[in-house]
Amino acid sequence: MYITVSRPADDGRAGPGELRLAAVAQRTGIDRREFRPHDHDYFRDLYGTFGLTADREGLAAGRVSFTDLVAAVLPDLNGHGDRFDLAVMASAAPDAEPGFPMCFLDSAVPDAGLVFGVADLGLVGVFTALWLAENRSRLDARRILVFALDQASVLHSEPVPAHLRVAEDAVTVLVLDADAAHRVETAQPQPVPPDQVPACWSALLAGEQPATVTALAGPGLVAACGDRLAASTVAVPAGRPASGIWSVLAAEWDGWRRTGRRVLLADYDPELGMFAHCAITVEPGPAEPGADGAHVADSEEQEKLP
Numbered sequence: 001m002y003i004t005v006s007r008p009a010d011d012g013r014a015g016p017g018e019l020r021l022a023a024v025a026q027r028t029g030i031d032r033r034e035f036r037p038h039d040h041d042y043f044r045d046l047y048g049t050f051g052l053t054a055d056r057e058g059l060a061a062g063r064v065s066f067t068d069l070v071a072a073v074l075p076d077l078n079g080h081g082d083r084f085d086l087a088v089m090a091s092a093a094p095d096a097e098p099g100f101p102m103c104f105l106d107s108a109v110p111d112a113g114l115v116f117g118v119a120d121l122g123l124v125g126v127f128t129a130l131w132l133a134e135n136r137s138r139l140d141a142r143r144i145l146v147f148a149l150d151q152a153s154v155l156h157s158e159p160v161p162a163h164l165r166v167a168e169d170a171v172t173v174l175v176l177d178a179d180a181a182h183r184v185e186t187a188q189p190q191p192v193p194p195d196q197v198p199a200c201w202s203a204l205l206a207g208e209q210p211a212t213v214t215a216l217a218g219p220g221l222v223a224a225c226g227d228r229l230a231a232s233t234v235a236v237p238a239g240r241p242a243s244g245i246w247s248v249l250a251a252e253w254d255g256w257r258r259t260g261r262r263v264l265l266a267d268y269d270p271e272l273g274m275f276a277h278c279a280i281t282v283e284p285g286p287a288e289p290g291a292d293g294a295h296v297a298d299s300e301e302q303e304k305l306p
Helices: 037-049 056-060 066-077 101-108 122-137 194-206 219-228 244-259
Strands: 019-028 086-091 114-118 143-150 170-177 182-186 213-217 261-269 274-282
Touching: 019 066, 019 122, 019 244, 037 056, 066 086, 066 101, 066 143, 066 170, 086 101, 086 122, 101 114, 114 122, 122 143, 122 170, 122 182, 122 219, 122 261, 122 274, 170 244, 194 213, 194 219, 194 261, 194 274, 213 219, 213 244, 219 261, 244 261, 244 274
Parallel strands: 086 114, 086 143, 213 261
Antiparallel strands: 019 170, 019 182, 143 170, 182 274, 261 274
């Protein structure tokens, strides 16, 4: 293993030094493709190595791979998908086919930069990607794409932890650009014992002005807080562990851009014992056409949105 550290500029802040959100897009409802014959052989051999059996019904149901999700959402980036300095893929469930989908961007984007993936971090994966993106922005990255990917194919019969079960193939993309108006404040996810999670969330809310903030709690945070979840909080349902909370941001993006809004997002991964949060200040201005896709919050939760 080689560990490298970029040399900072004289002032220690070569890049813009903070994240700015330019656009949010999402895609759902993508048609599944059949697995190829050699995919069946691959997964039978793969699971057999670990004494498991590939699920025939799962294989027969087909899949929407991470590459399919990335390809589907790129046209919805409203001109922001032509170049990037850094692109990060964050996922909570494994891909439905072998390979690394981010390599696809090299041929799909005219000016593609560095790409990497964040995995095995459950419900805090995208928060971690944003925290890493902010660190990279302090060097030289001016445009960063963060892909939150959920694919629902399960190709084995072993139990899947409830908080990581994917009910819908979906992708949400955050376009971060140094020239954008909307500030993103990130924090490194921190270990927090389960009984202290409600207090952490309450402390974050206490630092905000209730009338001007929309608080979004991911499913792990909702479960950890139970009846201690503030009534003003929008509870994002389970089923999209990587993209769910961010899809609410995507669905409300155009409206919040017209009126301006402060958005506080947080989640808690019970298996890792990690609490993560970020805040986005959406400045009022002319709205751009939104991306296609379904809002994950149900009608009752929608009523809580200002």
